[in-house]
Amino acid sequence: LSRLRQLDEDEHDATLDKAMMVAISGIAIGMRNTG
Secondary structure (H helix, E strand, C coil): CHHHHHHHHHHHHHHHHHHHHHHHHHHHHHHHHHC
């Protein structure tokens, strides 16, 4: 049971990391365009 929960958390973290990367990339591109 705990192993399944760990897998779920890992998948969630990966998705969150991907979203963070996209957001940071978008902000960086926006700053570069305005700057």
